[in-house]
Amino acid sequence: MPTTLAMAEASPAKRLSAVVQAAAIPAAAIAVSLALFGVFVGLFGANPIQVFHQMIRGSFGTWFSFQNTLQRSAPLMLTALCTALPARLGMVIIGGEGALVLGGLAAASVAYLMPASSPLTVKVMMVAGGLLVGGLWIGLSAALRAYRGVNETISSLLLNYIAIAILNFLVEGPLRDPASLNKPSTPPLADDVMIGSLPGLDVHWGLAFGLVFCVVTYVLMDRTVFGFSARMVGGNVRAAQLSGLRVARLMVVTAFVAGGAAGVAGAVEVAAVQGSANASLVAGYGYSGILVAFIARHNPLAVIPVSLLLGGIGASGGLLQRMFHLPDAAVNVLQGILFITILFSETYQGRRLVFKRRPVAAPMPKAGNENMVSA
Amino acid sequence: MTPELVADGTIMTGFWGVILAVLAGAIRISTPFLFVSLGECLTEKSGRINLGLEGTLVMGAMGGYGVSLYTGSPWLGVLAAGVLGIALGALHAWLCSRPKVNDIAVGIALMIFGVGLAFFLGKPLIKPSAPHLPAIPLGAWSSFPQVRAALNINILFVVGIGITLLVRWLLTRSRWGLVLRTVGESANSARAMGYDVNRVRLIATMCGGFLAGVGGSFLSLFYPGSWNEGLSSGQGLMAVALVIFAKWDPVRCLWASLLFGGASALGPALQSVGFNQGYYLFNAAPYVLTLVVMIATSSSERALAGQPAELRVAR
Numbered sequence: 001m002p003t004t005l006a007m008a009e010a011s012p013a014k015r016l017s018a019v020v021q022a023a024a025i026p027a028a029a030i031a032v033s034l035a036l037f038g039v040f041v042g043l044f045g046a047n048p049i050q051v052f053h054q055m056i057r058g059s060f061g062t063w064f065s066f067q068n069t070l071q072r073s074a075p076l077m078l079t080a081l082c083t084a085l086p087a088r089l090g091m092v093i094i095g096g097e098g099a100l101v102l103g104g105l106a107a108a109s110v111a112y113l114m115p116a117s118s119p120l121t122v123k124v125m126m127v128a129g130g131l132l133v134g135g136l137w138i139g140l141s142a143a144l145r146a147y148r149g150v151n152e153t154i155s156s157l158l159l160n161y162i163a164i165a166i167l168n169f170l171v172e173g174p175l176r177d178p179a180s181l182n183k184p185s186t187p188p189l190a191d192d193v194m195i196g197s198l199p200g201l202d203v204h205w206g207l208a209f210g211l212v213f214c215v216v217t218y219v220l221m222d223r224t225v226f227g228f229s230a231r232m233v234g235g236n237v238r239a240a241q242l243s244g245l246r247v248a249r250l251m252v253v254t255a256f257v258a259g260g261a262a263g264v265a266g267a268v269e270v271a272a273v274q275g276s277a278n279a280s281l282v283a284g285y286g287y288s289g290i291l292v293a294f295i296a297r298h299n300p301l302a303v304i305p306v307s308l309l310l311g312g313i314g315a316s317g318g319l320l321q322r323m324f325h326l327p328d329a330a331v332n333v334l335q336g337i338l339f340i341t342i343l344f345s346e347t348y349q350g351r352r353l354v355f356k357r358r359p360v361a362a363p364m365p366k367a368g369n370e371n372m373v374s375a
Numbered sequence: 376m377t378p379e380l381v382a383d384g385t386i387m388t389g390f391w392g393v394i395l396a397v398l399a400g401a402i403r404i405s406t407p408f409l410f411v412s413l414g415e416c417l418t419e420k421s422g423r424i425n426l427g428l429e430g431t432l433v434m435g436a437m438g439g440y441g442v443s444l445y446t447g448s449p450w451l452g453v454l455a456a457g458v459l460g461i462a463l464g465a466l467h468a469w470l471c472s473r474p475k476v477n478d479i480a481v482g483i484a485l486m487i488f489g490v491g492l493a494f495f496l497g498k499p500l501i502k503p504s505a506p507h508l509p510a511i512p513l514g515a516w517s518s519f520p521q522v523r524a525a526l527n528i529n530i531l532f533v534v535g536i537g538i539t540l541l542v543r544w545l546l547t548r549s550r551w552g553l554v555l556r557t558v559g560e561s562a563n564s565a566r567a568m569g570y571d572v573n574r575v576r577l578i579a580t581m582c583g584g585f586l587a588g589v590g591g592s593f594l595s596l597f598y599p600g601s602w603n604e605g606l607s608s609g610q611g612l613m614a615v616a617l618v619i620f621a622k623w624d625p626v627r628c629l630w631a632s633l634l635f636g637g638a639s640a641l642g643p644a645l646q647s648v649g650f651n652q653g654y655y656l657f658n659a660a661p662y663v664l665t666l667v668v669m670i671a672t673s674s675s676e677r678a679l680a681g682q683p684a685e686l687r688v689a690r
Contacts, residue, residue: 092477092480092483094483144669144670144673146675147675148670148674148675150669150673151619151669151673153426153479154612154615154619155666155669157609158613158662158663158665158666159666161608161609161659161662162659162662162663162666165655165656165658165659166656168655168658169654172654172655173653287487290483291484291487294480326495327494327495329491329492329495330495331491332487332490332491332492332494332495333488333491333495334491335487335491336484336485336487336489336491336492339483339484339487340466340470340485340488342484343470343477343481343484344470344473346475346476346477347475
C-alpha cells in the first residue's frame with residue numbers, strides 16, 4: 001500500500017491526521033451499514049431501535065455476553081490475518097476457511113497420534129501442527145501464484161473445498177471415532193490435553209493467540225525490513241523486482257505466516273471448544289475473517305477492534321433470532337451490507353474530506369531506499 | 376450433493392452403470408455451470424471479474440423457487456431469478472465504477488451478501504414444494520430406467536446450448552461484441568473512440584448476472600429440485616475457474632461445463648455401485664480438476680491465451 005509507505009516518513013501531525021482519516025471513514029461506513037440494516041429489519045416488522053438495543057445487550061452489554069464476544073472474536077483475528085497479510089503484497093487470498101479446517105484436523109491428528117506424551121507436549125504440538133499445516137496450505141496457494149502465475153484468489157478458494165473434502169473423508173473414514181454416531185468426529189481429546197480458559201475469564205486461550213499474532217505480525221509487516229520489502233511488492237511488483245527483492249519468496253513466506261494464523265485458529269477450535277475435529281469446524285469463520293481484514297484495511301493492529309465488532313455481531317445473532325424471530329441469516333445480511341459499504345467507502349480514502357490540505361505527492365522515502373539496498 | 380439424489384433406482388450395475396451415471400450427471404449437473412460460466416465469460420470479456428456470481432446463483436435459486444411456489448409457474452420463477460441476477464450485476468458494476476474500488480473484493484462482498492440475503496429470505500421456502508421445470512424424455516425408447524433418467528433432459532440445458540451459440544455469435548460477429556471486446560482489451564482505446572467504458576461494463580455485468588441467476592433457478596427448480604441452504608456447492612465460484620479453463624470462449628465453456636458436471640457425478644456414481652472407498656475424496660474431484668487445469672494452463676511468463684488484456688492490468 002503506497003499510502004502507508006509515504007505515511008512512515010510524514011511528520012507526526014500529518015501521520016495522526018492520516019490515521020484519524022483512515023479510521024474515520026470505515027467508522028462512518030459501519031454507521032451507514034447499521035442504518036441500512038435497521039431499515040432492512042424494519043421491513044420485516046422488527047423495531048430497529050429495539051434490535052440495536054438487543055444487539056448491544058447481546059454483544060457488549062453484560063459481562064457474560066462480552067465474554068461470548070471475546071470468544072468469537074479470537075478465531076476471527078486469526079483468520080482475518082490470513083487475508084490481511086497477503087493483501088499487503090497485493091494478493092487476495094480467501095482460503096482462511098480451508099486453512100482453519102486443516103489446522104483443526106492437524107491438531108486432532110496430533111492428539112490421536114501422541115497418546116503417551118505429556119499433556120503440555122501434546123498441547124504445544126497441536127498448536128504447532130495447526131500452524132504448520134495451515135501455513136503450508138496457504139503457502140501452496142502463494143507458491144502457485146509466484147511460480148506458475150495461478151490466480152491466488154481462485155486457487156485458495158478451491159483449496160477451501162478440497163480441505164473440507166479431506167476433513168469429511170478423514171472423519172467419516174480413517175480417523176472416525178466409532179462412538180460418534182450422529183455427528184462423525186475424530187476420537188475426543190483427553191481432558192488434560194484440552195486448552196483451557198484464560199485465568200479469571202471464561203474465554204479460552206485462543207484470544208491470547210489472536211492478540212499475540214496480531215501484534216507480532218503488525219511489527220513484522222510495519223516495523224521490519226521484511227515487512228517493508230513485502231509492502232513494496234504490494235506497491236509495485238516491477239519496482240520490487242528491479243531493486244533485487246526476492247518477490248516469490250516474500251509472497252510464499254508471508255502466505256505461510258498468514259495461513260499459519262488461520263491454522264492455529266482451527267487448532268484452538270478443536271483443542272479448546274469442540275474437543276474433536278468434525279463438521280462444526282466449517283462454521284464460516286474463514287469467510288467472516290475476509291470481511292474483518294477488509295474493514296481493518298489489512299492492518300494487523302486494526303484487526304483486533306474489528307474482530308471484536310464482528311464477534312459482537314455474531315454473538316448477538318442468537319438473541320435476534322429469539323427476540324424478533326428473524327432468521328439466523330440476519331447476521332450474514334448485516335455482514336454483507338457492511339462489506340459492500342466498506343468497499344464503497346474506499347473511494348473516499350485519501351481524499352482528505354475534513355482535513356483540508358493539498359494532496360502531498362509522495363516521493364520515495366530516503367530511509368526506505370537504504371533499507372532496500374540492505375534487503 | 377447428497378448421494379441419494381443421483382442414484383435413482385440402480386439396476387444397471389458395474390462399469391457401464393458408472394459410465395452412464397457420469398454421463399447423466401454431466402448433462403444434469405453441467406447446466407448451472409454452463410449458465411454461470413457464460414455469464415462470467417461475458418463479464419470478463421468486458422474487463423472485469425465478478426466473483427459475486429456465487430451469491431447471484433444462490434439468490435436466483437431462492438428467488439426462482441419462491442416465485443414458482445407463489446405463482447405456480449416455474450418459468451416465471453426462472454425469469455424472476457434472472458431479474459434478481461440483473462439487479463446484483465448492476466450493483467456490482469456500479470460499485471466497481473467508483474474510483475479505487477477493487478472488483479475482486481466487491482465480488483467477495485456480493486457473494487457474502489447474496490448468500491446471506493438468500494438464506495434470510497428463503498427461510499419460509501425450505502419446507503413447501505414448488506412446481507418444477509418440465510423435462511424432455513429423450514430416453515423414452517429405452518427399457519433401462521437409468522438410460523431414461525439420464526436422457527430426461529431439461530429444457531434449460533437446451534436453452535443453454537442455444538445461448539452458448541448466441542453469446543459466441545454476439546462476441547465474434549456483432550458490433551456490440553466488438554465494442555465489448557475493445558473495452559476488455561483496452562479501456563483507454565475504447566474511451567478514445569468515444570465509448571462509455573463503465574456503461575459497457577454495466578451492461579455486460581448485468582447480462583452476466585441474468586445468466587447466473589437463471590443457472591441458480593435450475594438448481595432449485597429442476598436438479599436437485601428444492602430450496603435449502605446447502606444447495607450450491609460453489610458452482611458460482613468454480614465457474615470463474617472454468618472460464619479460465621475455457622480460455623474465454625463460450626463454446627469451450629460448454630465442453631468445460633460438461634466435463635465438470637461429469638466430475639461432480641463421479642463420487643455419487645461410484646457409491647451407487649457399492650464403491651464406497653474414499654467417497655468424500657471423489658467429491659473433491661471437480662475442485663482438484665479445476666486446480667490441476669489452472670496449474671497446467673497458467674504461466675508466470677506469458678499471459679493466458681484469450682485473456683482480455685484489461686484483466687491482466689487489473690491483476
